Amino acid sequence: MRNVVDDQASRRRKLLRCDGHVANISPAAAAETTLKKLLKTLQLAPLGDAAVYAEFGTTLDLELNRSLQALATAVRARELPWMRDVVPALCGIALHIDPFHPELPDPVLDACRTLLEEGFQAAGKYEDSGRMVEVPVCYEPAFALDLDEVVAATKLSPQNIAKLHAGSKHSVLMVGFSPGQPYIGGSDPKLFLPRRATPRTRMPAGAVAIAVGQTCVYPFETPGGWSVIGRTPLTVFDAKRDPASLFAPGDRVRFEPISLDDYERMKPA
Amino acid sequence: MIRVLRPGLLTTVQDIGRHGMQHLGIVPCGAMDPVALQIANGLVGNNAHAGTLEITVLGPELVFEAEALVAFSGAEMEVLVGGRPAPQNRPFIVEKGAKLHARRVLMGSRAYLAVAGGIAVPEVLGSRSTYLPAKFGGLEGRALRAGDLLPLAEDAAALAARRYLKLSRREEKHGVRTVGWSVPSLTLPEREPIVIHAMEGRHHAMFDAASQRAFFDATWKVSPDSNRMGFRLSGPVLARVEAAEILSEPTCLGTVQVPANGTPIALMADHQTTGGYPKIAEIAAADVPRLAQLTPGGSVQFARCTLEQARELRAVLAQRIRATLRGLAWTYGT
Numbered sequence: 001m002r003n004v005v006d007d008q009a010s011r012r013r014k015l016l017r018c019d020g021h022v023a024n025i026s027p028a029a030a031a032e033t034t035l036k037k038l039l040k041t042l043q044l045a046p047l048g049d050a051a052v053y054a055e056f057g058t059t060l061d062l063e064l065n066r067s068l069q070a071l072a073t074a075v076r077a078r079e080l081p082w083m084r085d086v087v088p089a090l091c092g093i094a095l096h097i098d099p100f101h102p103e104l105p106d107p108v109l110d111a112c113r114t115l116l117e118e119g120f121q122a123a124g125k126y127e128d129s130g131r132m133v134e135v136p137v138c139y140e141p142a143f144a145l146d147l148d149e150v151v152a153a154t155k156l157s158p159q160n161i162a163k164l165h166a167g168s169k170h171s172v173l174m175v176g177f178s179p180g181q182p183y184i185g186g187s188d189p190k191l192f193l194p195r196r197a198t199p200r201t202r203m204p205a206g207a208v209a210i211a212v213g214q215t216c217v218y219p220f221e222t223p224g225g226w227s228v229i230g231r232t233p234l235t236v237f238d239a240k241r242d243p244a245s246l247f248a249p250g251d252r253v254r255f256e257p258i259s260l261d262d263y264e265r266m267k268p269a
Numbered sequence: 270m271i272r273v274l275r276p277g278l279l280t281t282v283q284d285i286g287r288h289g290m291q292h293l294g295i296v297p298c299g300a301m302d303p304v305a306l307q308i309a310n311g312l313v314g315n316n317a318h319a320g321t322l323e324i325t326v327l328g329p330e331l332v333f334e335a336e337a338l339v340a341f342s343g344a345e346m347e348v349l350v351g352g353r354p355a356p357q358n359r360p361f362i363v364e365k366g367a368k369l370h371a372r373r374v375l376m377g378s379r380a381y382l383a384v385a386g387g388i389a390v391p392e393v394l395g396s397r398s399t400y401l402p403a404k405f406g407g408l409e410g411r412a413l414r415a416g417d418l419l420p421l422a423e424d425a426a427a428l429a430a431r432r433y434l435k436l437s438r439r440e441e442k443h444g445v446r447t448v449g450w451s452v453p454s455l456t457l458p459e460r461e462p463i464v465i466h467a468m469e470g471r472h473h474a475m476f477d478a479a480s481q482r483a484f485f486d487a488t489w490k491v492s493p494d495s496n497r498m499g500f501r502l503s504g505p506v507l508a509r510v511e512a513a514e515i516l517s518e519p520t521c522l523g524t525v526q527v528p529a530n531g532t533p534i535a536l537m538a539d540h541q542t543t544g545g546y547p548k549i550a551e552i553a554a555a556d557v558p559r560l561a562q563l564t565p566g567g568s569v570q571f572a573r574c575t576l577e578q579a580r581e582l583r584a585v586l587a588q589r590i591r592a593t594l595r596g597l598a599w600t601y602g603t
Binding site: 045046047048049050051053058059060072076084085086087088089090091092094096098099100106109174175176177178179180181183219220237239240244245248249 | 576
């Protein structure tokens with residue numbers, strides 16, 4: 001693992017080079033079935049007159065999220081001049097339009113429906129974009145600020161918490177709230193915790209925190225209501241780096257446990 | 270270069286915004302009143318993407334180290350150039366070494382100062398807009414401070430001379446080289462409470478009947494702890510029928526969300542891209558710039574509208590913006 005870590009910068013560049021481009025095309029039959037299922041449950045609602053929200057459900061479903069990531073990528077790849085942002089979220093996709101664009105179709109709701117339906121045709125090839133982000137995490141008590149509460153709530157030992165978390169197959173369900181802030185799903189169900197009753201006023205940048213079956217890696221020092229189980233030495237968001245955001249929606253994520261020494265060595269100067 | 274003697278209350282570099290990156294949590298940001306920004310830029314012959322200064326309530330004191338063609342649009346401000354009153358909504362020349370002092374707003378809350386050639390800070394992620402919450406864009410990701418130097422286009426002085434000569438009805442007024450015409454302000458607040466159109470939000474039905482009515486009946490005040498991220502609206506406390514948790518989902522410019530304390534927040538230019546608070550309303554896109562011109566303490570009423578009415582409001586505004594910019598573009602031959 002040491003080598004992996006040493007080669008981190010170049011590997012990260014390689015891994016994160018593409019955003020919305022296809023590395024491996026593997027349209028699994030199962031995935032197509034999910035996409036078809038999605039199309040049937042498609043509900044479009046205006047978010048005011050400058051955005052449309054396509055909702056596919058109201059409860060978190062990892063498989064559904066995986067498919068809607070592919071759909072969002074397919075719609076974004078059209079690069080329509082009046083479409084400003086295609087934002088995949090936990091259970092739906094928001095389409096933000098330029099409300100003053102001269103080529104804006106009318107009615108825009110119908111155009112968005114057509115766009116999504118066409119997106120389904122193309123989405124198959126965007127399944128499994130092939131990106132894998134490896135995130136070194138120091139799970140030592142020095143960084144696991146809420147370890148006692150997590151131990152009490154899960155009845156797991158600190159070692160097992162780290163092992164279960166790092167061993168889970170994670171993926172980025174949504175990036176939002178702050179620039180580059182990922183909502184990562186896929187944690188072992190034994191790690192399910194509610195949000196903290198009292199949010200922390202200062203969540204350190206790089207804090208790895210869990211709640212409601214998800215993991216967040218905080219890009220900035222902000223308030224936050226999730227339980228901190230570790231910290232990454234990586235810079236999650238840097239507007240002057242290319243790419244600025246370590247995580248993009250749809251990325252697969254592997255958390256790799258590192259020691260305090262590793263952390264010290266890897267943290268930005 | 271522009272040298273900053275005093276920064277004013279909150280002066281930031283803003284352009285038309287940073288679009289296409291909301292899926293990475295990067296909000297468009299940009300001018301709170303993009304209509305006034307476009308007009309200010311148009312007045313000096315810039316395109317809509319040029320960087321301007323967004324001036325909030327109390328303006329800065331600036332020294333121009335080269336001659337420049339500038340214009341103010343948006344909030345009406347008391348502005349002195351070399352100690353003489355400067356015009357609003359008209360291009361004028363600031364002489365080399367002259368001091369430009371924007372004092373306080375007389376009407377509205379945000380004025381845009383455009384300079385021919387633009388405020389030439391480097392683009393970050395495709396825009397010169399300052400995003401204060403994550404400290405990037407604009408001038409080092411922050412508001413102006415005393416002692417700052419703002420870069421202008423290299424040929425700003427030459428541009429000023431060339432563009433000024435293209436203007437019709439040039440005249441000197443109180444010793445300031447300007448023109449004998451002006452363009453209208455399109456977003457200044459009329460008599461308060463101003464009326465802002467809004468559609469029912471996705472979660473409107475989650476609120477109890479009294480709260481549903483109260484949102485459209487009440488007169489709301491913009492509370493003092495409002496900022497570029499959102500306007501907190503003080504008025505009746507809005508309550509939900511049941512406090513079920515909502516999964517975090519995308520939000521928009523103009524979304525009105527209601528946190529657990531029942532005080533609605535209208536999301537403005539620097540809003541977060543996603544949120545888990547219920548959305549009681551969505552403000553019509555055409556009316557967001559007018560809301561942005563309210564000062565803290567200003568009052569607003571929401572008029573219920575349909576998607577179709579919102580579209581009509583947009584068409585009317587777009588037509589007025591086009592008519593204004595077309596005349597300016599013709600003047601400058603751009």
